[in-house]
Amino acid sequence: MLAVSMPYWFETLIKTVVVLGVIPTMALMLGYVFLMKMMSHMQSRLGPMDAGPHGVLQLVADGVKFLQKEDLTPANADKWVFAAAPLLVLISTFLLYVVVPAGPRLVVQDLDVGIFFALAVSSISVIGVLMAGWASANKYSLLGALRAAGQLIAYELPLVLAVIGVVIQAGTMSLQGIVRAQQHGAIFGFGNLGEPFILTQVVGFFLFLIASQAELTQTPFDMPVAESELVAGYMTEYSGFRFLFFFMGEFGTAAALSAIAATLYLGGWYIPGVHGLAADVLGPVVLITKMMLVAFLIFWVRFTYPRFREDQLQAFAWKYLIPLALANIMVTGILKVAF
Amino acid sequence: MTAVTDRQRLAYVNTQASEARVNVELQTEDMTLNLGPQHPATHGTLRVVAKLDGEQVVDADVVCGYMHRGYEKLTEVRTYPQVTTLINRIDWLSSFANEVPFILAAEKLMEIEAPPRAQYIRTLFFEMARIANIGLFLGEMALQVGALTPAFYAFRDREFVLNQIEAATGGRFHPNYDRLGGLKDDLPKGWIAETQAVMKRIREFCDELEGLVAGNIIFERRCRGVGVIPAEIGKAFGVSGANIRASGVDWDLRRDEASPLVWKDLDWKVWTHPDGDSFARYWVRLQEVRESTFMVDQMLEGLPAGSIQAKVPRIIKVPAGEAWVHTENPLGEMGFYIVSQGGLGPFRCKIRSASFNNVSVLPWLLKGTYVPDIITILASLYFILGDIDR
Numbered sequence: 001m002l003a004v005s006m007p008y009w010f011e012t013l014i015k016t017v018v019v020l021g022v023i024p025t026m027a028l029m030l031g032y033v034f035l036m037k038m039m040s041h042m043q044s045r046l047g048p049m050d051a052g053p054h055g056v057l058q059l060v061a062d063g064v065k066f067l068q069k070e071d072l073t074p075a076n077a078d079k080w081v082f083a084a085a086p087l088l089v090l091i092s093t094f095l096l097y098v099v100v101p102a103g104p105r106l107v108v109q110d111l112d113v114g115i116f117f118a119l120a121v122s123s124i125s126v127i128g129v130l131m132a133g134w135a136s137a138n139k140y141s142l143l144g145a146l147r148a149a150g151q152l153i154a155y156e157l158p159l160v161l162a163v164i165g166v167v168i169q170a171g172t173m174s175l176q177g178i179v180r181a182q183q184h185g186a187i188f189g190f191g192n193l194g195e196p197f198i199l200t201q202v203v204g205f206f207l208f209l210i211a212s213q214a215e216l217t218q219t220p221f222d223m224p225v226a227e228s229e230l231v232a233g234y235m236t237e238y239s240g241f242r243f244l245f246f247f248m249g250e251f252g253t254a255a256a257l258s259a260i261a262a263t264l265y266l267g268g269w270y271i272p273g274v275h276g277l278a279a280d281v282l283g284p285v286v287l288i289t290k291m292m293l294v295a296f297l298i299f300w301v302r303f304t305y306p307r308f309r310e311d312q313l314q315a316f317a318w319k320y321l322i323p324l325a326l327a328n329i330m331v332t333g334i335l336k337v338a339f
Numbered sequence: 340m341t342a343v344t345d346r347q348r349l350a351y352v353n354t355q356a357s358e359a360r361v362n363v364e365l366q367t368e369d370m371t372l373n374l375g376p377q378h379p380a381t382h383g384t385l386r387v388v389a390k391l392d393g394e395q396v397v398d399a400d401v402v403c404g405y406m407h408r409g410y411e412k413l414t415e416v417r418t419y420p421q422v423t424t425l426i427n428r429i430d431w432l433s434s435f436a437n438e439v440p441f442i443l444a445a446e447k448l449m450e451i452e453a454p455p456r457a458q459y460i461r462t463l464f465f466e467m468a469r470i471a472n473i474g475l476f477l478g479e480m481a482l483q484v485g486a487l488t489p490a491f492y493a494f495r496d497r498e499f500v501l502n503q504i505e506a507a508t509g510g511r512f513h514p515n516y517d518r519l520g521g522l523k524d525d526l527p528k529g530w531i532a533e534t535q536a537v538m539k540r541i542r543e544f545c546d547e548l549e550g551l552v553a554g555n556i557i558f559e560r561r562c563r564g565v566g567v568i569p570a571e572i573g574k575a576f577g578v579s580g581a582n583i584r585a586s587g588v589d590w591d592l593r594r595d596e597a598s599p600l601v602w603k604d605l606d607w608k609v610w611t612h613p614d615g616d617s618f619a620r621y622w623v624r625l626q627e628v629r630e631s632t633f634m635v636d637q638m639l640e641g642l643p644a645g646s647i648q649a650k651v652p653r654i655i656k657v658p659a660g661e662a663w664v665h666t667e668n669p670l671g672e673m674g675f676y677i678v679s680q681g682g683l684g685p686f687r688c689k690i691r692s693a694s695f696n697n698v699s700v701l702p703w704l705l706k707g708t709y710v711p712d713i714i715t716i717l718a719s720l721y722f723i724l725g726d727i728d729r
Contacts, residue, residue, distance in 0.1 A: 043491035139372055143394065143710065219485055220557055226485065229714045231378065306558045307485030309711045310394065 015108045019097050026255035027248045028059045033292070034299040035251075042303050069240035076137035077237065085135060086238065086245035088128030093249045095121035096256035101176045103269050103283030104276075114175040115167065118260055119160055122215065125249065126152045129224065132246075133234035144233025147310055148217060148224035154317040155214035155221070161325035162207035165332040166197050166264045175260070179268035196267040203328045205265045207321060212257040213298055214313070216250065220305040221313060254295060262290035369397055374713065376405045382479070383724025385698065389705065389713060396713065399705035401698055406728040414688040419445050419519060419655050422684070427513040429692055430726040432475060433468035433669045435504070438517040441675045441688075443599065444664040445519055448657045448679055452599055457521045457647040462600045463638045464504065464516065465666075466631040467534075470541055471500045472669040473581075473624045473631075476721050477545075480621055481552045483718035484561050489552050496544040499537045506530060519655055521648030531639050538632040545629045553622060562618035566704055566716035569615060576703070577696035580671025582720060585623045586615035592667035600666075605637050617719035624721070656683060670694050670726055690729055694722035 006014075036058060040047030048055035073082055099114040101107035111117050126149055133145020167173055170181035182196050198205050214221035225233035235246050262268060268290070269283030308316065375386035384405035390398040410429065414422045426441055427434040439461055446452060453461070478493025501511045507526050508514035516523050552558055568578060570586045583590060591609040593602040610626040612619035659681040665674030671693025678687040697720050705713055 039487070043488050044495055045491060139370060143372075219487070222485065223711070226711070229711055303488055305486060306481060306552075306555060306561060308557055309561055309709070311709075312557075312560055 019094060019108060023094060023097060023252045023255075024248060027251035030251045030255050030295055030299075031059050031247075032056065034295060038296070038299060039303050063244060066240055066244040071240045071242065072237070074137055074237050078135040078137070081131050081135035082237075083242070085128045085132035086242045086249070088131065089125045089249040090245050090252075092121055092124035092128065093252040093256060095124070096253065096260070099175050100256065100259045100263060100287075101179060101269060101283075102287050103280040104176075105280055106269075106283055107176060110174055110176045113173045115163055115173050115178070115260070115264070118175075118256075119156070119163065122253065122257070123152060123156055125253065128249075129234050132238070136234070136237040138237050140230045140232075141234050141236050144224045144226075144230045144236070147230075148234060150310070151214055151217070151221060151224060151313060154314055155211045155321075158207055158317060158321040158325050159211035159215060161322065161329060162204045162211060163264060164325075164329050165201045165204040168329070168332050168336050169197060169200065175263050175268070179263060179270055182267045183270050196265060198265040201265060201328075201332070203324065204332075205261070207325050207328065208261055208264070209294070209297060210321060212261065213301060214317070215257065216254050216298070218254075218298065218302040220301070220307045222302075222307050223310055223313065226307060254298065255291060258294040258298065259287060259291040261294045262287060266290045266294070372710070376402075385717075385722070385724060385727065387701065387705070387713065387717070389710075391710065394710045396705050396708050396710070399702050399713075401701045403695070403698065403727050406724050408725075408729065410729045411688055411690055414685050416684065418683040419657060419685070422688070423515055423517060424513070426690070427515055428725055429690065429729055430472070430668065430670055430673070430694070430723045431512060432723055433472035434510075434513045435464045435508070435516060436468040436472075436666070436668045437673065438515070439465055439600070440664045440666045440668075440673055441677075442517045442519060443666070444662040444675045444677045445657055446599075447662040447664060448660050448677065449519065449651075449655075450658075451520050451649050451651060453521045453649050454646045455601075455643045456525075456645045457649075458599055459601050459638055459642050460522055460526065460647065461517065462602060463635060463642075464508070464514070465600065466634050466638070467500055467504055469631050469669040470628055470635070471497050471504070473628050473721075474500065474541065474544065476624055477548050477552070477621070477628065480718045480721070481548075481558065483714050484558055486552065486555075486558070489548060492544065492547065492551075496541060499540055503530070503534050503537055506533070518648065520651040521646075525647050531642070535636060535639060538635050541632050542629060545625060545632075549625060553618075553625060559618060561711075561715055562621060562719065563614075563616055565617045565712050566708065566719060567614070567616045568700060568704060572703065573615070573700065576700040578671070578700050579693050579696060580667065580669070581623045581627060582620055582671065582697055584609065584611045585619035587611055587613040592665060592672060596665065596667075598664075598666065601638065602634075604641070605634050607634050607637075617715050620719040620721070654683075656681060657685075665691065668693060670721065670723060671697055692726045692729060694724075694726035695729075698722050698727060 032055075036047045036055065048058035051057040051061045073079055096118055098108045099111055099118050101110065129148045129152075130145050133141045133148070136142070166178060170178040172178060172181065178197075217224045223229075225235060230236070235243060238246060269279065269287045271282070271286050274282055370391045372389045372391050373386070374389060376384040386402040386405065388400045388402060389396050408428075410425050413425055417425065422441060423438045426437045429437045474497045475493050478490040481489035504514060505511040507530055508516040508523070510516070568582065568586050570583070570588050573583045573586045573588065578586075579590075589609060589611050594609055607630055610623050610630065612623050657679040659679055661676070661678050663674060663676045665672050672691065673693055674691035676689040676691070677685050680686040701716070701720070704716055708716065
C-alpha cells in the first residue's frame with residue numbers, strides 16, 4: 001500500500017513509465033559494464049573509450065546509430081510476422097519486470113504466483129524467436145530459430161525445477177514473500193541476520209544460473225546465434241531498430257533473470273538491519289548490486305567457454321541438469337518435513 | 340466463356356501439382372545450405388555447398404577460386420627478384436616462408452648457395468613465420484568453436500613476433516626479405532635478446548592456451564572424434580603438414596628432405612598424434628609452435644658470423660633448366676617447380692600450395708557430419724584463402 005492514495009489510472013501510469021525507463025537502463029548498464037568493458041579487459045584491450053568518460057555513452061551512440069539505419073525487410077519475408085517478432089520478444093522481457101520487487105513497496109504487482117508468472121512469461125520469447133527465424137526466409141535464420149526453440153524448451157524445465165526448491169523452503173510463490181522468508185530465517189541461531197537461500201539451495205542456485213544462461217542463449221549455449229556457424233541465427237536479417245529490440249530483449253532479460261536469481265537466492269532487496277522507509281530507498285540499490293553480482297557470473301562464463309553442440313546441449317539438460325534438479329527437490333522436501 | 344490467361348492456367352497447374360505431391364507421399368526435401376563465399380567461418384572466400392537433411396550433411400561440395408589472382412601466370416612476366424613480392428601474398432600469414440622455397444629453387448638452377456649466416460637467418464625467420472601463423476590458428480580455432488577470448492590472446496601475442504619480423508625485415512606481413520644468394524639485410528642491434536624474450540612469451544602463450552582451450556572439456560567434446568582423416572585417405576588426397584601428422588603419419592619435410600637450410604643442425608622433434616581428428620590437429624599445431632620457439636632459441640645461440648650475401652651477378656639471369664624445391668611450410672607442403680629458359684624471369688612456375696590439397700579432402704570428410712561440425716572441421720584443417728586460390 002502506498003502512503004498517499006492515488007487514483008488507479010495515475011498509479012498505473014507511474015508504474016508504466018518507471019518500467020519503460022528501467023528496462024532500457026538495465027539493458028544499457030549490463031551491455032556497457034559487461035559486454036563492452038568487462039569483456040574488453042578480460043581480453044586485454046580497452047574497449048570503446050571515446051564516447052563519454054571511459055566510453056560510458058557508447059551504447060547511447062550505438063542506439064542513435066541504429067535509429068538512423070535503414071529498416072530492411074527481405075523481399076521474401078513474411079512482413080507482418082517479421083515485424084511482430086522483435087516486439088513479442090521485448091514484451092516477454094517487459095512482463096518479467098512486473099513481479100520483481102525492488103523494496104517493501106516498490107513492486108509493480110506482487111502476484112501470489114509471482115515466480116510462476118515470471119517463468120511463464122519468459123518463455124513467450126521463444127515464440128518471437130521462432131517467428132523471427134521463420135519469417136526471415138533465410139536458411140541460417142531458420143536453423144537458428146529451430147535450435148533456439150529446442151534449447152529453450154529443454155532448459156525451461158531445469159529452470160522451473162531449480163526454483164521449486166526455493167518455493168518449498170519459502171512456502172510461497174510470491175517473490176515478495178520469498179524475500180520476507182529470507183529475512184526471518186536463522187543461521188546458527190543469529191535470527192536477525194536472515195538466511196539467504198543460497199546457503200541451503202546452492203545446488204539450485206547453480207542450476208538456475210546454468211539454465212538461465214541457456215535461456216539467454218549466451219555462450220556456452222549460444223547455438224541459436226552462433227556467429228561462426230549461423231552468422232547471427234534468427235537475427236541475421238534484422239537491422240536498425242528491430243535489431244535493437246532484440247538486443248534490448250537479450251540484455252533486459254539477462255538483467256531480469258539476474259534480478260530474479262538475486263531475489264530467490266540472495267535475499268533480494270533486503271540487507272540485515274534496514275527496515276521501513278530506509279528499505280524502500282536502499283532496496284533498489286541493494287537489488288541492483290546483487291543483480292550485478294549474478295550477472296557477472298553469467299557473463300564471466302560467457303566470455304570464457306566455447307559453445308556446446310546441439311546434441312551435447314540436449315544431453316546435458318536431460319541427463320544431468322534435470323535429474324540433479326529432481327534430486328534437489330527431493331532432498332529439500334525431506335529436510336523441510338524433517339526440520 | 341471467360342478468357343483464361345496464361346498466368347491463371349499456370350497457377351492452376353501449380354496447385355494441382357502441389358496437391359498431387361501431398362497426396363502421393365509425405366516427401367521431405369533436402370535443404371541446400373550455402374556456406375560462403377562470404378561467411379565468418381570460411382575466413383575469406385571459400386564456398387562450401389552443403390546438402391542438409393535436418394542438420395546432417397548429406398553431400399558437400401567445395402567451390403574455390405573466388406580469390407584467384409593468377410600468380411603462376413604473373414611470375415612469367417616478372418624477373419626473379421620481383422617474383423618474391425608476389426609470392427609473399429600466397430599464404431599471407433607466413434609470407435617469409437613462401438619466399439624461401441622459390442629462392443632455393445632459383446639458387447639451385449644458378450648453382451649458387453647462400454653463406455651459412457644467411458641460411459641460419461632464413462631458417463630463423465621461417466620458424467618465426469610459423470609461430471606467427473599457427474599462433475593465430477590456436478586462437479582462431481577456439482573462436483570458431485565459440486570461445487571469443489583466446490582469439491584476442493592470439494592476436495596480442497602474435498604481435499610481438501610480427502614486431503620482431505618488422506624490426507629485422509622492414510615488413511610486418513610481407514617482408515620481401517629473401518634474395519638470390521642471401522638476404523636483404525643483416526639483423527639489427529639488440530634484436531637477438533629481444534627475440535629470446537619474445538620466444539619465452541610465446542611459450543607462456545602456448546601453456547596458457549593448452550589450459551584454456553585444449554584442456555577445456557567443452558572444446559574437447561566438440562573436437563574429439565570429429566572430422567577423422569585416416570592416414571590412407573589423407574595421403575590419397577595429398578593432405579600435408581600438421582593435418583597429416585595429426586593422422587599419425589610421421590612425415591616432415593624439414594627432417595626428411597635434404598635442404599641447404601639448417602634444420603638438420605638443430606635438436607628438435609616431429610610431433611604426431613594417432614587420432615586424426617580435429618582435436619589431434621589442434622594439439623599437434625600447439626606442440627609445433629612450442630617446438631619452433633625452441634628451434635629459434637637454438638638458432639639464435641648458434642648463429643654463425645660472416646657475410647649474408649653470396650656473390651651474384653648484378654643482372655640475374657638463371658640458366659636454362661628445371662628445378663623443384665618443396666619445404667614444410669606452416670600450412671603444409673609448399674613447392675615451386677621452376678622452368679627456366681635462361682631469361683630474366685621464370686618461363687613457367689608451378690606453385691604447389693598446401694591448402695588447396697588440404698581442402699580437397701573436405702567433400703569426403705564432411706559427409707555425415709552436422710552443421711556445427713562443419714565449422715570445427717573447416718577451422719581445424721586450417722587453410723588460408725590465398726594459399727588455396729593463389
